[in-house]
Amino acid sequence: xxxxxxxxxxxxxxxxxxxxxxxxxxxxxxxxxxxxxxxxxxxxxxxxxxxxxxxxxxxxxxxxxxxxxxxxxxxxxxxxxxxxxxxxxxxxxxxxxxxxxxxxxxxxxxxxxxxxxxxxxxxxxxxxxxxxxxxxxxxxxxxxxxxxxxxxxxxxxxxxxxxxxxxxxxxxxxxxxxxxxxxxxxxxxxxxxxxxxxxxxxxxxxxxxxxxxxxxxxxxxxxxxxxxxxxxxxxxxxxxxxxxxxxxxxxxxxxxxxxxxxxxxxxxxxxxxxxxxxxxxxxxxxxxxxxxxxxxxxxxxxxxxxxxxxxxxxxxxxxxxxxxxxxxxxxxxxxxxxxxxxxxxxxxxxxxxxxxxxxxxxxxxxxxxxxxxxxxxxxxxxxxxxxxxxxxxxxxxxxxxxxxxxxxxxxxxxxxxxxxxxxxxxxxxxxxxxxxxxxxxxxxxxxxxxxxxxxxxxxxxxxxxxxxxxxxxxxxxxxxxxxxxxxxxxxxxxxxxxxxxxxxxxxxxxxxxxxxxxxxxxxxxxxxxxxxxxxxxxxxxx
Numbered sequence: 001x002x003x004x005x006x007x008x009x010x011x012x013x014x015x016x017x018x019x020x021x022x023x024x025x026x027x028x029x030x031x032x033x034x035x036x037x038x039x040x041x042x043x044x045x046x047x048x049x050x051x052x053x054x055x056x057x058x059x060x061x062x063x064x065x066x067x068x069x070x071x072x073x074x075x076x077x078x079x080x081x082x083x084x085x086x087x088x089x090x091x092x093x094x095x096x097x098x099x100x101x102x103x104x105x106x107x108x109x110x111x112x113x114x115x116x117x118x119x120x121x122x123x124x125x126x127x128x129x130x131x132x133x134x135x136x137x138x139x140x141x142x143x144x145x146x147x148x149x150x151x152x153x154x155x156x157x158x159x160x161x162x163x164x165x166x167x168x169x170x171x172x173x174x175x176x177x178x179x180x181x182x183x184x185x186x187x188x189x190x191x192x193x194x195x196x197x198x199x200x201x202x203x204x205x206x207x208x209x210x211x212x213x214x215x216x217x218x219x220x221x222x223x224x225x226x227x228x229x230x231x232x233x234x235x236x237x238x239x240x241x242x243x244x245x246x247x248x249x250x251x252x253x254x255x256x257x258x259x260x261x262x263x264x265x266x267x268x269x270x271x272x273x274x275x276x277x278x279x280x281x282x283x284x285x286x287x288x289x290x291x292x293x294x295x296x297x298x299x300x301x302x303x304x305x306x307x308x309x310x311x312x313x314x315x316x317x318x319x320x321x322x323x324x325x326x327x328x329x330x331x332x333x334x335x336x337x338x339x340x341x342x343x344x345x346x347x348x349x350x351x352x353x354x355x356x357x358x359x360x361x362x363x364x365x366x367x368x369x370x371x372x373x374x375x376x377x378x379x380x381x382x383x384x385x386x387x388x389x390x391x392x393x394x395x396x397x398x399x400x401x402x403x404x405x406x407x408x409x410x411x412x413x414x415x416x417x418x419x420x421x422x423x424x425x426x427x428x429x430x431x432x433x434x435x436x437x438x439x440x441x442x443x444x445x446x447x448x449x450x451x452x453x454x455x456x457x458x459x460x461x462x463x464x465x466x467x468x469x470x471x472x473x474x475x476x477x478x479x480x481x482x483x484x485x486x487x488x489x490x491x492x493x494x495x496x497x498x499x500x501x502x503x504x505x506x507x508x509x510x511x512x513x514x515x516x517x518x519x520x521x522x523x524x525x526x527x528x529x530x531x532x533x534x535x536x537x538x539x540x541x542x
Contacts, residue, residue, distance in 0.1 A: 027061050027128075028052050031165040034155055038172040040247055040254060041144045041237075041479075042529050043153055045071075049136045053128040061128050063136040066119040066156040071142035072532075078126060079135040119156055143532050146236070146258060146477035147445050153233040157187060157209075162216040162226045168209035170233055176245045177238035181205045186229035191219040207233055243507045246494060251487045252526035253461065255494060258477040262450040263501055266301040268320055268360055268367040268399075270353040274406075276310040276344040278375025282431060283406045284340045287372060290439035291335045297447065298323035303365075305356050306331055309349035310342030311379035320360040343379035346371070347387045350401070350418075354394035364502035366449035366471055367399035369424075372439070373415070374406035384414045392421055400424035400470050404442060407431050420540050423470040448474035451498040451505070456480045460492035465533040472498065481530035 031050035036043055045067075053059045067073070076087030128134050144151040155168060172178065181200050187209070188196060195211040209231055216222055221229030239245065244257040271294075273287060291306075298304055302323040306316040316334040321327045350371055357367045381387055395401060401422035403415035406429045416426040429438045451472040458464060464482035472478060484492045496507040 026053070026055055026059050028054055029159055029161055029163045032159040032163040032167075033165075034157065034168045036153060036155060036168075036170045036233075038144065038153060038170070038174075038233075039525055040174065040245075040529070041146075041151055041256070042141070042525055042532075043071075043144055044074075044139065044141050045155070047136075047138045047140075049159065050133060051128070051136070052133045053130060056130050058127050058129050060125045061134055062123070062125045062160070063138075064121070064123050064158070064160060065138060066121050066158065067138075067140045068142055068154050069120050070145065071120075071140040072535075073122065073138065073140050075137070075139040076124075077137045079137070080126070080128065081132065119154070141528065141532070143479065143529055147475060148441075149475040150234050150236045153235075154185075155231045155233070156229070157231060158228045159226050162213045162224075164213055166211060166216065168207075168231060170207040172205040172207075172233070172235060174203050174235075174237045175247065177203045178205050179236045179238050181207070181233065181235035183207055183231065184234055185232035186221045187211075187219065187227065187231045189220050191215065191222075205235065243494065243496060243509055247526060248484060248489055248492070249526050250524070251483050252481065252530055253458075253484055253492070253494075254479065254481045254526050254529045255456065255458075256477055256479055257456070257472075257496055257507070259450070259507065260474065262474075264474065265449045265452065265501055266303070266362070266365045267298075267447075267449065268303045268357055268362060268365050269298075270305040270307065270320070270356050270369050272349050272353045272369070272371045273306065273308045273338060274310075274344060274346075274349075274371075274373035274375060275308045275314075275338050275340050276342050276373075276375050276378075277340055278344060278373070278409060279340045279406065282435065283374045284338065286429075286435035287406070287439065288335055288338055289436040290443075291338075292332050293436070293440050294443050295328055295331050295335065297443075298328065300324060303360060303362070304331070305353070306334060307349060307353055307356075308338055309345055310340075311345050312342070313345070313348055313352050315352075318356075320356060344373065344375040344377055345380035346373060346377045347381035347390060350387075350391050351394050354391065354401075357399055358394075361398065366452050368446060368449075368471075369395070369399060369401045369422075370404065370443070371401065371415075372404040372406065374410055376409075376411045376414075384411070388414075388418050388421060391418055395422045397423065397470075400446075402426070402442075402446060404429055404439065406435070445476065446471075446473050450474050451500050454478065454496065454498040457495040457497065458482060458492070459495075460485050460488060461494070463530075465530065466537055479529075479533065481526065481533050483530070 029049060029051050033048045034045065036045040047065050049063055051061050053061060078085040122138060126134055144153060178200060183196055183198055192211055192215055195209055195215055197208040199206045216226045217224060221227055239258055244255060246253060246255045271291060300323055303320040304323055305320045308314045316331055353369050357369060361367060377387060401419055402424040403419045403426040405412045405415045405426065412428055419426040427442045429435055449471050454469040454472050456467040461482045462485055465480055467480055469478055498505050
């Protein structure tokens, strides 16, 4: 069998393609398979689509799928006339020009673009001779992130026409044991319920999704062009209250740390709410609803503050107050009356929020700063780099900053940088009907701190990924990977040191050594997890 190379461009920005919808009489997808294997929360998914050109002339045949935003494409191949064409992944900087040039020459090229909240889109097409077939094979990989006590494997099914041989096969293996597994998403509705088979036994689980052609036309997310919806595999693993799960294989280790039976730490939290003109309409309404719900979730040992801003700063109170019923009622009334107006002074607002927290640092508590904005700096200091520098200096590593950007007008990259520089993260809220729920869900990820100043220590380890974390939240997870010096697991000694309610805690395996787990880990997976985490950290540093 011959082998060739086709240029596959990997471009991270949205680029419109002038491609019409396929005519189902032109070509036929006779097989569409999605096979996903999850081992140690690391998922490898292969999408295979076999397509035949039924026409008497050559035709452009499309391959168009969606993959999770946190995933990366590790392989793309096409099989035509016993010839294998291997894709070459290009960097974002190279992609746009090469993609345009390839298309203008009539060559096959693929492109990745952002399309939805949680998904990105991969498109390519190839010219296939009359009565010939092409098989597309795309492989993508991702480390599943634990949020709110569960992992989610998201699979999007959109073959673009009903397919007689359509299959989704998911296999999950977790050494620690699977505590529960469920199937959700738009393709798990009543009309497709009998197309789903779920099996769970100790540390293994299988999910099969085999809808008939008729089912692919009649479900809620279906039509004459087949299915267009998500299948979400939700699960968690059994875990102890100590050091967590450590896998070792081929000189590598991966440590999953997620203790749960710990007391919650009281919060000091300041909400900084943009009320400038960029928040007009639904954005402001949804923000008010979300803020009221969030305030109702605070408990009495929490302290909080609320700031709104446009070109000026407005305080509900100038200092943090305890989350008593009386104070919460007053803050909720304040939230109900927030109205959009004026310009956007992000610099002064964030500095004031940081000042309020710095004036109220309590021993045994966790401080959190949350900025929500729908616009860009237009008042006060407007230079983005100067704002970032001012915020870094004001926070000085003492607490995380979480930035929430509402809609597509906001400079999200600026918010993301500012969050990452201050031990936090950023989230974009989409202007859909559930914007208030998106805000509430984001808050719940950081609503219950359990540990602060978390330090992961690995005697006998080297080439480690990130090992210091400002806070650990209930329902989340810390993952560290690296190499074991000389592959000597007997002298490899992991330990976690953290603060819980003013008390120093040490998590360690005091009586046992770390055992090799090669027989339970797919070859090369731990090395790939280490590379994945390292790559993600390099992107953050960028």
